[in-house]
Amino acid sequence: MANGAVLAPPKVDGVLEAALYADDLVAAKEFYAGKLGFEKILEAPGTFVFFRCSATILLVFNPAQTRKQPLPSAARPVPGHGCDGAGHVCFSAPGASLDRWAEYLGKAGIPIEAEITWDNGARSVYFRDPAGNSLEFAQPRLWGYDEAGVAA
């Protein structure tokens, strides 16, 4: 540590963007925007598509493009990254929202892979996107947050 000074890190704020990877971004867009109703906010065809989720963002990248270092198509030197395999993102589903999502997934023909009730009574619903990523809606009280998603 420079100068031997005792350093404390700043307080971390929340996740602003979570990332998933998909080889087929057309299928990803059809799923997240067309089926789940997420608002598409930015897209570079073949490279990425981004969605707004309340006060956070879901990023979906084509790893064949975004693992190049730095991204060749970017106007700025954005560091590369890219994963193979099934990733995971959990979305907050406060209050009765979880039941509405479970009902919606069933009616929209999206298979529910698991429904879990945790030790503290919070519930989760799991399903997959077309790339095989594991998606979850969970009640935020799973982690001690009130049902508005604010730290209790």
Next chain:
Amino acid sequence: MANGAVLAPPKVDGVLEAALYADDLVAAKEFYAGKLGFEKILEAPGTFVFFRCSATILLVFNPAQTRKQPLPSAARPVPGHGCDGAGHVCFSAPGASLDRWAEYLGKAGIPIEAEITWDNGARSVYFRDPAGNSLEFAQPRLWGYDEAGVAA
């Protein structure tokens, strides 16, 4: 769609949990808790370690364990997932927090890989965790959120 009914998905709330993968969870814990100061909230040694980030959670998984389907060590049938390669998470750094993080990373010996100013004036700072995952602190006004992280 069942019964031909017109279905609208519920409104999506924010990301509750974002996931990264690391083969060495001891190094991940030392980095996220020891260096970045994130609060560790749950751990299964060799399988996962979770951290609280304000009103969201960062999950770090060992993909060799968590891609098993379902997770053999879980008390409940949690669907498996697991990625190889560098993933990405961006944390919200509202107001002066971005400058404090950049200064802290420098003093803590964590290399800053890129600093980017976007078209709308919002700024990002990029660095890596020990597994090579691309981490970012970004001002939430990058996506139109005010500096408290709430949708503007």
